[in-house]
Each structure stands twice: as C-alpha cells, then as structure tokens.
Amino acid sequence: MKHKLMFKFLMVTLTFFVTCGLGIAATFDMAGSYLNVGMSNTGGLIDDNYNVGLQFDPTGTGNFTNAPDILKPDTPFEFYAVAINGVDEGPNGFGFNNSNYVMTSTKVGPLVASTAGVVGGLAITVQTTVVSGKEVLFNVDFINFSGAPMNVQYARGLDAKPDYELGSSSTVNSISAGMVTALGPLTGVAISIVDLSGGGVPTIQAPTSGGYGWATSLATLSIPMKAGNYGDSDSSINMYWNLGTIPNLASKDISFAYELSAVTPVPLPPALLLLAPGLFGLVGLRKRFFG
Numbered sequence: 001m002k003h004k005l006m007f008k009f010l011m012v013t014l015t016f017f018v019t020c021g022l023g024i025a026a027t028f029d030m031a032g033s034y035l036n037v038g039m040s041n042t043g044g045l046i047d048d049n050y051n052v053g054l055q056f057d058p059t060g061t062g063n064f065t066n067a068p069d070i071l072k073p074d075t076p077f078e079f080y081a082v083a084i085n086g087v088d089e090g091p092n093g094f095g096f097n098n099s100n101y102v103m104t105s106t107k108v109g110p111l112v113a114s115t116a117g118v119v120g121g122l123a124i125t126v127q128t129t130v131v132s133g134k135e136v137l138f139n140v141d142f143i144n145f146s147g148a149p150m151n152v153q154y155a156r157g158l159d160a161k162p163d164y165e166l167g168s169s170s171t172v173n174s175i176s177a178g179m180v181t182a183l184g185p186l187t188g189v190a191i192s193i194v195d196l197s198g199g200g201v202p203t204i205q206a207p208t209s210g211g212y213g214w215a216t217s218l219a220t221l222s223i224p225m226k227a228g229n230y231g232d233s234d235s236s237i238n239m240y241w242n243l244g245t246i247p248n249l250a251s252k253d254i255s256f257a258y259e260l261s262a263v264t265p266v267p268l269p270p271a272l273l274l275l276a277p278g279l280f281g282l283v284g285l286r287k288r289f290f291g
Contacts, residue, residue, distance in 0.1 A: 028107045032130045033057075035260065036064045038072075043105045043115035043126060044094025045136070045158070045258075046076045053078070053094075054136070056162075056189060058262035068184075070191055070260070073164035075213075077236060083153040083218040084120045091216035121146025122246075136258040137196075144246040151245050154254065155221045157205075157238030159214060162189035173204045173230045173237060180204060180237040188263040193239045196255040201240040204230045 027047040030037045037045055038052030046053040053071030055064045071078055071094075079093035082101065090098030103117030103124065115126040123143040130136055144150055161169050162184030171182035180202035183190040193202065203225050207213035214236040215221060221240040243252045 028105075028113075030107070030111050030113065030128075030130045031062065031064065032111055032132055033060045033062045034132075034134045035130050035136065036067070037128075037130050037136055039105050039107070039113050039128070040094045041105055042092050042094070042097050043080065043103050043113075043128075044092070044096070045078045045128075046071050046094040050076070054191070054258070054260075056134070056191075056260045056262070058189070068162050068165060068187055068189055070160050070162050070189070071158060073161045074169055075159075077159040077214055078157070079216055080126075080156045081154070081216050081218060081221075082119065082122070082124065084122060085151050088216075088218050089119050096216075120150075122150060122152065134260040137255070138257065139253065139255045141251060141253045142243060142246060143251040144248055147248055149245050149247050152243040152252070153218045153222065153241065154243065155216070155218055155238055155240040156193065156256065157203075157214070157216070157221070157236050158191075158193075158258075159207075159234070159236045160184070160191045161234075162187050162191070169234045170232050171235070172232050173235055175202045175204065175225055175227050175230065177227065178202070180239060182235075182237045185232070190261050190263075191237075192259045192261075193237055194257045194259050195239055195241075196257060197241075197253070199241055200254075200256065201225075201242075203238045203240065204235050205238060206233055206235045 027049055028039050029052050036052055036055040038047030040048050053069045055067040055069045057064055057067045079091040079096055081091045082089050089101040092098055101119040103115045105113050105115040108114045111130040113128040117124055125141045127139045142152055160171055160182040163186040166186045172185055174181050178195040179192050181190055181192040201224055203221050205215040221238050241254050246252050
C-alpha cells in the first residue's frame with residue numbers, strides 16, 4: 001500500500017514540476033454535447049483568455065455560439081481551497097494563485113483534465129471530467145507525505161450568472177440535502193454543486209467588499225446552513241468537506257459534480273395576454289377623459 005502511495009506521490013510531483021518547467025500546461029477547453037468547459041492553468045473552470053467559463057447548451061447539440069456562459073460574465077469567480085491543521089493555504093482556481101499552493105492543469109483526454117500540486121507535504125490531484133450528459137465530475141485525491149498526521153479541509157465554490165446576458169447577475173439560491181443550487185429565473189438555467197461522497201456542507205455566501213468579495217475561508221464555509229430557499233441575490237454557492245485526520249503515508253478522496261439543468265421560464269397565462277391590450281386601452285381612455 002505504501003509503495004502504491006509513494007508511486008502516486010511521485011507521479012503527482014513529476015507531473016507538477018514537468019508541467020511548470022516545460023510549460024506544457026496551458027489554457028484549454030473541453031466541449032461535449034451539453035457543456036463547454038474552460039480550464040485555467042491553475043484548475044479553475046474559466047480559461048485564462050476569458051473565452052470560455054462554463055457554457056451550457058440545453059439542446060445537447062453542442063452548439064455554443066449563443067449558449068449562456070454560467071461563469072465567464074462580469075467578475076468571474078470559481079475557486080477551490082484547502083486548509084491543513086486549521087490553517088487556510090489560500091484559495092486557488094480562476095483568479096487565484098496562492099504561492100504556497102500552486103496547482104497546474106493538463107488536458108489528458110478530449111473531455112478529461114488532471115490538476116496536480118503539493119502543499120505542506122499534502123499531494124492533491126483533481127480529475128475533472130465532462131460527461132456526455134449535463135455534468136462536470138470532480139474526483140479529488142489527498143495523499144499525506146508530510147511525515148506526521150494532518151487534518152485536512154477542502155471547499156469548492158462559484159458565482160453563477162446564467163441570466164447575465166438578459167441584464168441580471170442574480171440567481172435564486174437554495175439548499176437541499178447534499179446539494180446547493182443557483183437558478184437563473186429569466187433563462188431557467190440552473191447549476192448545482194452535488195456532493196457524491198458524503199459529508200459535504202452546502203453554503204450560500206453573499207459578496208462583501210474588496211477583491212472578488214465572496215467568502216473563501218474554510219472556517220466560514222464550514223458553518224452549516226439549513227435546507228431551504230435563500231432568495232434572489234448575487235451570491236456564491238459552495239460545498240465544504242472536513243476530511244478529518246489523514247495519517248502519514250495515507251490518502252483520502254472526495255467526489256462531487258457540477259450539474260446543469262434548464263426549465264422553460266413560466267410564461268404569462270393566455271387569458272392574461274389577451275386581457276393586457278384591453279387594460280392598456282382603459283388606461284388611455286382614463287387619461288383622455290380624466291387627465
């Protein structure tokens with residue numbers, strides 16, 4: 001078992017340093033039938049050229065010409081964060097690049113990316129897979145080679161803007177068991193972070209002043225929130241995991257998904273549409289005779 005972990009650690013380290021030293025890793029996109037995912041060099045789901053964040057084509061035809069981009073608009077925000085023994089190592093992903101915690105992404109298949117890095121004796125690898133359906137799957141592996149036990153926490157979060165092109169940055173945000181969702185009411189497009197391994201704590205965080213504004217502190221994101229609808233706001237949705245103590249030469253892993261869905265926005269009832277011209281006519285008559 002230790003030999004397998006050592007081999008995995010060496011592969012992570014080799015991939016990380018070869019990628020950084022030779023400049024193999026770069027911005028790239030992964031396009032399926034429903035999703036077009038941009039990958040930054042540090043593993044965030046927005047490419048470094050601001051071309052693609054997370055585009056969604058509900059028809060499944062793979063035509064992203066006019067598809068809404070869930071992450072790219074306005075101030076893009078998509079991050080992952082790790083804490084070791086209660087100390088945050090700083091957020092990373094798109095827009096973040098903490099010098100103590102640098103991960104590097106490579107495209108290993110048409111719809112698969114691998115992101116690897118080492119911080120404080122903890123090797124982390126993330127496999128990001130765009131499935132043929134409407135999901136981006138994440139498998140995160142943590143291996144402790146520090147020489148001592150360590151307590152590890154991890155979080156992932158994003159600020160979704162499916163209605164941005166229609167003039168709104170807000171979403172209707174809600175929490176249910178193991179899932180947090182941001183719905184764009186104008187487009188009917190929703191994105192959820194779904195915990196697939198158990199123990200995930202879903203949170204919704206309103207922005208504050210300064211920088212990107214949204215919470216990335218593991219202490220903040222660890223505070224449980226009740227299931228329910230949290231209203232319409234420009235907030236981030238997040239998922240937090242406490243992996244507990246990882247002994248030296250041991251590993252733990254988690255898995256989660258970004259799931260996309262779309263519903264047709266509820267139209268006005270036909271009777272109301274027929275009634276509307278009459279109401280406007282009455283308004284005109286009132287102005288004429290009583291104005």
